[in-house]
Amino acid sequence: MSLVEFFRIKMKKVSLFLSLAITLFCNLCFAYPVGNPFPPFRVAGNLYYVGTDDLASYLIVTPKGNILINSDLEVNVPMIKKSIEALGFKFSDTKILLISHAHLDHAAGSQLIKQETKAKYMVMAEDVPVIESGGKSDFHYANDTSMYFPATTVDRTLHDGDTVKLGGTVLTAHLTAGHTKGCITWTMQVMEHGKPYQVVMVGSLGVNPGYKLINNTTYPNIAKDYEHAIKVLKSLHCDIFLGAHAMYFDLGKKYALLNRSVINPFVDPEGYKKHVAQKEHEFYTELKKQESALSLKSA
Template sequence: MQVWSVPLGKPPPQIDRPSAPLKTNGPAFAAQCKDWDEWEKPAPPVRLHANTYLVGTCGIAAILITGNEGHILIDGGTEVGAPLIAENISRLGFKLRDVRIILQSHEHYDHVGGIGRLQQLTGAQVYASRAAAKVLETGVAGADDPQAGMHKPFRSARVDHVLADGVPVRLGNLMLTPIATPGHSPGALSWHWGACDGGVCRRIVYADSLSPISRDDYRFSDHPAYVAAYRAGLARLAAVECDILATPHPSASAMVERLGKASIEDPQACAAYASDIGKKLDERLAKERLK
């Protein structure tokens, strides 16, 4: 038995407890948020596993991965939502200036509109896919985006590094790997990495939204190369090792329900998610053939 020797008048040493544990903050998130909730509604941060935290709003996810040489943030919400993400990072006890890299999922204003503001607050470098980089630097969706013209312009950001599919991003003891998953947007990326809490290691995947949504006059079937790239990305996502799935819109992967139960592990989640998106794409193409 271990016996603590405590000097008279001093409190015993305390065991560090992780901030925002899933057991308590998961249900707190679910109590405050609902499916397809407001993009700028504050939500509590949640420790998903080990050094990986959900730090976004009720309706828009952002993911913080902490490391020994600084932290990586994926997505920045809207420009109005960016300060809420910054506040959640601070609530967890981390310094904004220790966020060294900001990554993206897909280049629409509800997920990257706040990156310019967060880059200013943190001093972080922004890494983006080649197609997304152009959008981040102009604040306007590219002409080849199925949703081009649907969204208002957003605050631009300085892109410091262009990413390549499958080439990891490294920062100290962190390594995150991008998966090119175009479809919802041309420059969309999904991300996967490992996280260990003591001897309990899990593979975490932040899978892009991927739904085949577009402006009224866009037809996916008129762009066969794009559809082929769309399907290839889904296949890559389905094949990746995946214990915990998160998505840019929490409700796209039943995150609110899963957080409410404080149970978010499912090794089949990524394959099921990719399969569901594939079916939605098939349905969209079938509808287009009828017009």
């Protein structure tokens, strides 16, 4: 082994150690885990994964520029940028920035991305006040400073059923509120080997700890919104199942199979149905729990 090769191997080990150390440090310092770097890859067609091992971000490449979905935490932005560049694309070509919903783990990096790319930021109407206040007007986390993030100006206000178009790609915004008042499930079509596939990116059906589903003064219709969101997701046709968090759709497991299987593992309509059914069960379990607690209290 030459001296040059020796030092090259040593530097790779040092670089890996520093990367892991920085990730660990960030996870300890931030209220919300930043996630670990994950290899960027093409999901199908012009759709790419550029997020961490849990906080999902997606790049949609078009001839007129690119669309980025989810800015994640502010500390994740360099990871997202690095992933985009590793795929051979320019971060500066990001023309449109979208999010799944207005929580810091999906939207805290938006201001920084806007500054670096000049992308147009598009958010569902019901989440715009939260984004532009940096989380201070959130129905649940308004008094939790650990959930605040850089306030960011929204360039286009979206409504249920609106489409976002760029370079021949069309995304549809479905309002699936409950988790936040303006939570979005995105759908789009991609072409793979001459065949069209319907992509569904679930915003979230999760009922966070502490959410009041009954007598919620800051979100009176929360339970009805969750029920509506469940109906919407049940009505959507899904071929490729994705979401705001990698754990929704078993990212690690499917990525490991990506180059080993003839069938794209992300084509998972049954996994989508199972996820929605599981979240529906969790919602109604929590609702009944809160109803029972209220009945006992008033008895």
